[in-house]
Each structure stands twice: as structure tokens, then as C-alpha cells.
Amino acid sequence: MATQxxxxxxxxxxxxxEEFSDDPFDREMxxxxxxxxxxxxxxxxxxxxxxxxxxxxxxxxAIYTADPTAWTSLKKNQKKIIVLLLDKLAVxxxxxxxxxxxxxxxxxxxxxxxxxxxQLKSVSLQSVVSAIEILRRRHEVAEKLRALMNDHYLDTLxxxxxxxxxxxxxxxxxxxxxxxxxxxxxFTKIAKSLRDAVKGIDExxxxxxxxxxxxxxxxxxxxxxxxxARKVPHYDSMGRRIYRCIVVEIKRPSLAxxxxxxxxxxxxxxxxxxxxxxxxxxxxxxxxxxxxxISEADTEIRSRMQGQLQKGLTGLVSDDNRMKRFVLNWxxxxxxxxxxxxxxxxxxxxxxxxxxxxxxPELIADMQALAT
Numbered sequence: 001m002a003t004q005x006x007x008x009x010x011x012x013x014x015x016x017x018e019e020f021s022d023d024p025f026d027r028e029m030x031x032x033x034x035x036x037x038x039x040x041x042x043x044x045x046x047x048x049x050x051x052x053x054x055x056x057x058x059x060x061x062a063i064y065t066a067d068p069t070a071w072t073s074l075k076k077n078q079k080k081i082i083v084l085l086l087d088k089l090a091v092x093x094x095x096x097x098x099x100x101x102x103x104x105x106x107x108x109x110x111x112x113x114x115x116x117x118x119q120l121k122s123v124s125l126q127s128v129v130s131a132i133e134i135l136r137r138r139h140e141v142a143e144k145l146r147a148l149m150n151d152h153y154l155d156t157l158x159x160x161x162x163x164x165x166x167x168x169x170x171x172x173x174x175x176x177x178x179x180x181x182x183x184x185x186x187f188t189k190i191a192k193s194l195r196d197a198v199k200g201i202d203e204x205x206x207x208x209x210x211x212x213x214x215x216x217x218x219x220x221x222x223x224x225x226x227x228x229a230r231k232v233p234h235y236d237s238m239g240r241r242i243y244r245c246i247v248v249e250i251k252r253p254s255l256a257x258x259x260x261x262x263x264x265x266x267x268x269x270x271x272x273x274x275x276x277x278x279x280x281x282x283x284x285x286x287x288x289x290x291x292x293x294i295s296e297a298d299t300e301i302r303s304r305m306q307g308q309l310q311k312g313l314t315g316l317v318s319d320d321n322r323m324k325r326f327v328l329n330w331x332x333x334x335x336x337x338x339x340x341x342x343x344x345x346x347x348x349x350x351x352x353x354x355x356x357x358x359x360x361p362e363l364i365a366d367m368q369a370l371a372t
Contacts, residue, residue: 025064028071029057034239037079039087045344047138051131056087132348135341139350141169142334144363147355149292149330153253155360158226162250164368166228172333173248173288190278191229191247194271198264204255226250236284245278245285256295257327262304262317265289265325272323285323288315293329301327 032038038056041049060083063070071079145165148156156162166172195201227249234244249265251257269287272278278285294301304317305327311319314336318325338345355363 024068025061028064029060032079032083034235035076035079037076037083039084045341047131047135047341048344052087052091055090056083059086059090135344135348136350138169138171138337139341139345140353141165141367142172142337143353144355144358144367145172145330146334147358148360148363148367149253151356152360152363153292156253156364158250158252161364162253163226163228165364166226166248166250168368172337173328174336187231187245188229190275191245191272192227194275195227195247195249195268197271198267200260201264201268231283234284241282243280243283245283246288247285248288248290251289251291253292253330255291256293256298257289257291257301257329258295258298259300261289261291262301262327265327266318269318269320269323269325281322283322286326287323288326288328290328290330290333293331294327 038053041052044052074082228247230246231243232246234242236242247268249268251261255261265287269285272285272287301317305315308316308319313319313324313326314332315326315328316324317327
């Protein structure tokens with residue numbers, strides 16, 4: 001009788017797909033992701049979703065270490081069934097059954113049996129402790145950054161203040177930005193040179209500032225905006241390998257984003273599209289403009305966002321072939337983090353601490369040190 005095809009799984013998205021190296025087990029896991037073998041964990045908070053994935057992957061690694069041939073003859077449907085069962089058992093009251101089942105079918109010697117038992121017994125506790133600590137630290141960073149934007153935004157600089165915070169906590173932009181990696185020198189230099197060619201990109205107009213802040217314009221013009229660029233290997237929605245090119249322009253917190261900044265973002269996008277080396281079909285760009293708030297007087301940014309609502313991506317203002325453009329404010333970023341992790345935050349009873357009386361240097365130093 002023919003094997004019945006399982007319902008299609010929603011493919012997992014990075015950071016899961018960015019954690020694999022070239023060793024045989026990691027290559028096998030990369031193919032599992034591309035084939036939709038892992039559960040999608042749909043509806044679960046991002047941090048718990050990541051823990052579930054890592055926990056199941058650790059169990060699979062223990063099996064692979066004990067018997068590398070265990071998976072070679074299995075069809076995709078069979079792999080899906082086994083991975084789903086292991087994932088469910090690992091978080092149930094019957095997780096000891098995993099060891100009993102594996103020990104009965106792998107025919108291991110005494111040394112391998114003890115090693116497998118130790119791996120499986122340590123994986124769960126280590127992963128739970130690690131997941132809780134990551135969430136606790138991120139929750140703390142989010143609250144401290146909110147305090148910085150509420151109470152110290154006039155004195156906060158792009159570099160080194162925000163730069164150190166963001167490089168230590170790239171997850172602030174969302175789960176798919178957790179591991180952006182190190183700078184790729186050639187790509188960064190070209191991206192920066194194109195950015196600097198945008199007319200008026202480093203100039204500040206009085207209209208960019210609130211009335212109460214207009215006296216700071218001379219000093220503000222001496223401070224360059226924060227620019228970050230990364231090119232990282234990635235999987236697209238079809239499971240194909242691509243380069244994900246992420247460019248972030250961070251305006252100082254004392255500015256209110258407006259149509260002039262949106263024009264600069266569009267101008268930068270046009271320069272990228274015209275650049276020959278960036279014309280590769282394997283390079284997909286995400287241009288992100290972020291500031292403390294969007295100007296109350298501006299209507300164009302909000303209008304562009306309204307036109308992209310059906311895509312379901314926060315802050316999206318343009319979605320072209322191989323290029324997406326976003327405009328974000330820090331309060332939306334921070335609220336999205338809380339909402340995406342609300343179930344786990346409430347389950348762990350993590351409290352929202354008040355940092356209203358903390359000094360700006362203290363807040364910045366703490367956030368720059370809390371790399372996850």
C-alpha cells in the first residue's frame with residue numbers, strides 16, 4: 001500500500017537555518033529544514049520555538065552520534081513522523097520513553113548506551129535553563145532601551161551608544177535577525193559608499209526636529225548616523241540558498257522620521273539596483289530605516305505602510321523584486337518583542353522593572369554588555 005503523504009509543514013525560518021556548519025550531521029539537518037521535516041511550531045513564542053527546535057536537534061544529534069546510518073534509508077514522510085514524535089515526547093511527561101525506545105532499536109554497546117543516556121538526560125535541562133536565561137536578559141534589555149528612549153533620547157548618540165547596543169542585541173529587529181554575523185568587508189564598503197552618495201543623507205533640517213530640540217541642530221550635524229550592513233547566507237521561501245543583505249540606517253533618537261528620510265531610503269535603493277555587483281539574483285536586500293518616532297506631521301510614511309499591510313510585515317513600505325524597505329520606530333520594535341514572547345514572559349512571571357532613575361551611561365553599559 002502506498003504511503004500517505006503528510007500535510008505540508010510551514011518551513012522554519014532563520015535563525016534556524018543559519019546555525020549549520022559543514023559537518024555531516026549539520027548538512028543532514030540543513031536538508032531537513034529545506035524539506036520541511038521539522039515541525040513548524042506555528043503559534044508558539046519565538047524563544048520557545050527556538051528552544052524546541054534546538055532541543056529536538058540535540059536529540060537527533062545524539063542518535064546520529066550513536067548510529068550515523070539510522071536515517072539514511074528513511075523516506076521524507078518517515079523522517080517527518082519520527083522527528084515529530086521525538087519533538088512531542090521531549091516536552092511531555094513521558095520524555096524518558098525516548099531513551100527506552102532508542103536503546104531498544106539502536107543495538108548499542110554498553111559505552112554507547114551510557115553516552116546516549118547522558119546526552120539525552122542533559123540536553124533537556126541545559127536547553128530549558130539556557131532558553132529562560134536568554135528570554136530574561138532580552139526582556140531586561142528591552143525595558144532598558146525603552147527607558148533610554150523615554151528619558152535620555154536627546155543625549156544618546158548613534159556611535160558609540162546605539163551601535164554597541166544593537167551589535168550586542170541584533171534580535172531586537174526580530175527573531176530572523178538574531179545572528180547577523182560579522183561584517184563582510186567588501187560588501188560593507190560598497191554599501192557604505194553607495195549610502196554616502198545619497199544626496200543630503202547626513203544633513204539635518206529644522207523640520208526633522210521637534211521645536212523644543214531645534215537648538216541642538218548645529219551639534220547634531222556633527223554626528224554621523226549609524227549605518228550597519230551585513231551579508232549572510234540564508235534560505236529563501238523555496239529552500240534555495242541566497243545571500244540576505246541587511247542594511248540598517250539608524251537615525252539619532254532626537255530626530256522624527258519624515259518624508260525627507262523616506263526619499264533618502266528610496267534614493268539608496270535605486271543606487272543599489274544600479275550597482276552591477278549587487279545585481280546578482282542570489283542577493284536579496286532588506287533596507288531598514290529606524291528612529292525613535294515618526295513625525296506627527298508626516299503622512300507619506302504611514303500611507304506607504306498602509307499600502308503594504310496585506311504583506312503582514314511590520315514597517316514595510318516597499319516590496320520590490322529582491323528588495324524590501326522598512327521604516328520602524330523603536331517603540332514598535334520593543335512592543336513587538338513583548339507581544340511575540342508574551343506567553344513565556346507571563347509563564348515565567350518576568351517583571352517589568354522600572355529604570356526611570358538609572359543614568360544614561362549605566363543603561364548603555366548594561367545593554368552593550370548583555371550580548372546573547
